[in-house]
Amino acid sequence: MHLSPFQRRWSLDDIPYDQVDRTMIADDRDWFYLLAASSFVEILSDLYARNLGDYYAGDDETCTWLARKWGPEEVQHGEALKRYVLSVWPDFDWQRGFDGFRADYAPYCETARLGPTRALEMAARCVVETGTSSFYGMLRQASPEPVLAALAGHIREDEIGHYKGFYRIYRDYQGREPHSRWRVAREIWRRVAEVDSEDAYLAVKNVSLACESRAAFTRGDFRAFRNRIRVWMRRYYPFQPAVKMLLTPLDLPASVQRLMVSFMVGGARLIV
Numbered sequence: 001m002h003l004s005p006f007q008r009r010w011s012l013d014d015i016p017y018d019q020v021d022r023t024m025i026a027d028d029r030d031w032f033y034l035l036a037a038s039s040f041v042e043i044l045s046d047l048y049a050r051n052l053g054d055y056y057a058g059d060d061e062t063c064t065w066l067a068r069k070w071g072p073e074e075v076q077h078g079e080a081l082k083r084y085v086l087s088v089w090p091d092f093d094w095q096r097g098f099d100g101f102r103a104d105y106a107p108y109c110e111t112a113r114l115g116p117t118r119a120l121e122m123a124a125r126c127v128v129e130t131g132t133s134s135f136y137g138m139l140r141q142a143s144p145e146p147v148l149a150a151l152a153g154h155i156r157e158d159e160i161g162h163y164k165g166f167y168r169i170y171r172d173y174q175g176r177e178p179h180s181r182w183r184v185a186r187e188i189w190r191r192v193a194e195v196d197s198e199d200a201y202l203a204v205k206n207v208s209l210a211c212e213s214r215a216a217f218t219r220g221d222f223r224a225f226r227n228r229i230r231v232w233m234r235r236y237y238p239f240q241p242a243v244k245m246l247l248t249p250l251d252l253p254a255s256v257q258r259l260m261v262s263f264m265v266g267g268a269r270l271i272v
C-alpha cells in the first residue's frame, strides 16, 4: 500500500509561541471558541484512533499507520492548539472544558457507528480529512495573528497527508471488495450531511460552560456562533479543492469530474 513514513513534519518546538501577538486576537471571542473547541476535538482523537484500530484489526499495515502516524498527529494538533489558546487566553480552564466534552462525546465514539464496510469507512474518513484540511486552510487565511496562521498551515498539511493515507487504504479495499460508484457516493453524502453533527456543538458548549457562569448553552447560542463562522467561510473556505477531494474516491471520468466540481462548488457556496 506504501503509506507515508511515520516521521512528523513538525513539532510544538517549531511554533514560536513566545512571539504570539495577543493584541491581534485576544479580544475576539469567536476565535477563542473556535480554537478551544478544535483543541478538544483533536486531542480526543486517541479515542477515535483506538476505535478505528479495532475496526481494522488484522490489517497490520493500516493499524500501524493509524497508531503511529495518524493518531499521534491528530493529538499533536490538539496539543498545539491548546498551547496557543492558553498563551492568548491564560485564564481559560482548559481541563474543565475538556473533561466536560469528553464525558458528553465519548458515547458517540463507539465502533458500531463506523461505516458498514472497511472500504466505505475509508471513503468516510476521506470526507472527514477533506473537512479538516479545508477548515485549517480557512483558519490560515482568516487568522489575524501570524503565529496562528503558521500553525494552521502546519496542521492543514498534516490533514492533507491523512487524506492521502486514507485514500490509499480505501483504494486497496476497493480493489479487494469493490463497491459501486453509487454506493460510495451515498456513503460520502451521508458523511457530508453529518458535518453539523454533535462534536462541534458539544465542544463549543463545553468551552462556554468552562469559562462563563451561565449555566445553559443552548442550540440557539450555537446557531448564532455558527452563522458568524459562515461569514468567514464565504470569504476564506477553499471550496474548489474541497469538492475535488470529496469526489476523488468516486473515480469519475475527468470530464464528468470537472462538470461536477463547478456545479457543486456553486451549490456549496450558496448553501453556506
Ligand SMILES: [Fe+2]
Pocket (backbone or CB within 6 Å): 042, 073, 074, 077, 132, 155, 159
Ligand atoms: Fe487534526
Ligand SMILES: [Fe+2]
Pocket (backbone or CB within 6 Å): 074, 129, 132, 158, 159, 162
Ligand atoms: Fe486528520
